Amino acid sequence: MRIDLHTHSTASDGTDSPAELVRNAAAAGLDVVGLTDHDTSRGYGEAIDALPAGITLVTGAEMSCRVDGISMHMLAYLFDPEEPALLAERELVRDDRVPRARAMVERLQGLGVPVTWEQVARIAGEGSVGRPHVATALVELGVVPTVNDAFTVDWLGDGGRAHVAKHETDPFEAIRLVKAAGGVTVFAHPGASKRGRTVPESAIAEMAAAGLDGIEVDHMDHDAETRVRLRGLAKELGLLVTGSSDYHGSRKSVQLGEYTTDPEVYGEITRRATGAFPVPGAGGV
Incomplete structure (x- = not known):
């Protein structure tokens, strides 16, 4: 089994x-x-x-x-x-996920990453938006090679440059x-x-x-x-x-x-x- x-x-x-x-x-x-x-x-x-x-x-x-x-x-x-x-x-x-993801997009933009909310929303589709969707956007843009590589202090990991608490x-x-x-x-x-x-x-x-x-x-x-x-x-x-x-x-x-x-x-x-x-x-x- x-x-x-x-x-x-x-x-x-x-x-x-x-x-x-x-x-x-x-x-x-x-x-x-x-x-x-x-x-x-x-x-x-x-x-x-x-x-x-x-x-x-x-x-x-x-x-x-x-x-x-x-x-x-x-x-x-x-x-x-x-x-x-x-x-x-x-x-x-769940309701806190959208404002959090928007704030992470803004932080990434401040770091010079050309990510947009529209891109993240497209990736999330009908799902509850979260860090993996933002991470996927970073992969699409060539910023990091894999989703896991986005979960570091350089980017979206806890305490990272673009991390936002929820x-x-x-x-x-x-x-x-x-x-x-x-x-x-x-x-x-x-x-x-x-x-x-x-x-x-x-x-x-x-x-x-x-x-x-x-x-x-x-x-x-x-x-x-x-x-x-x-x-x-x-x-x-x-x-x-x-x-x-x-x-x-x-x-x-x-x-x-x-x-x-x-x-x-x-x-x-x-x-x-x-x-x-x-x-x-x-x-x-």
């Missing part, structure tokens, strides 16, 4: 539509795929309608959080997408809100040091005490040493261990199913969730 619980579609910053994503997941031999767009559940309907037979969809979202001045992402699974408090918080984060949820509040909506929480790529400062283990322990369910260990941004360390931390704290591709379509080199989650861990996630249930494919349209 092959399970990938972290993917993105055009509902946020991926390049596959939700329908394309689930079809590609089936073609990649996955049995379960999690749709976890940034701070939105907007892709659910299209993904469910197109879900091929033989594959199951786990609905979720990747929430933008910040603790002690450090940005982090919280994966939320199988919550009630209409629960008012969690919906309001996700909308607050509203981010306190992770302890995120855990509380997701739990109240019947969902399950997993700290996404906690050891991704190439992205900037990482959350200290002491803070992860505090999150575990507050109800955090798991941490994402097997991820493209974690080297072998980091995975060993995180597995040990998860065991010490009684946290679930997941693995996921963090697929973004052509925006990143990682492929669907490149990293996966153990079926027993997936079973435990579904047992803990009460806000929603995995959706089995019915053949799609």
Whole structure:
């Protein structure tokens, strides 16, 4: 059983539509795929309608959080997408994305980069605009060779010359809100040091005490040493261990199913969730 619980579609910053994503997941031999767009559940309907037979969809979202001045992402699974408090918080984060992206464009222009808001908006399409769309614009202009190269202090990385902060949820509040909506929480790529400062283990322990369910260990941004360390931390704290591709379509080199989650861990996630249930494919349209 092959399970990938972290993917993105055009509902946020991926390049596959939700329908394309689930079809590609089936073609990649996955049995379960999690749709976890940034701070939105907007892709659910299209993904469910197109879900091929033989594959199951786990609905979720990747929430933008910040603790002690450090940005982090919280994966939320199988919550009630209409629960008012969690919906309001996700909308607050999402609504801050456009003014933030516009401000980053202005900073880049001040640095002599000929990027325009129209270019970034075209790249984002109907998705929730974010840094990856601005980064893609920099690739189009030849400023950087890849999207990942834009996430540095030279450009869009935390504290970078063109970085602009956005509203981010306190992770302890995120855990509380997701739990109240019947969902399950997993700290996404906690050891991704190439992205900037990482959350200290002491803070992860505090999150575990507050109800955090798991941490994402097997991820493209974690080297072998980091995975060993995180597995040990998860065991010490009684946290679930997941693995996921963090697929973004052509925006990143990682492929669907490149990293996966153990079926027993997936079973435990579904047992803990009460806000929603995995959706089995019915053949799609």
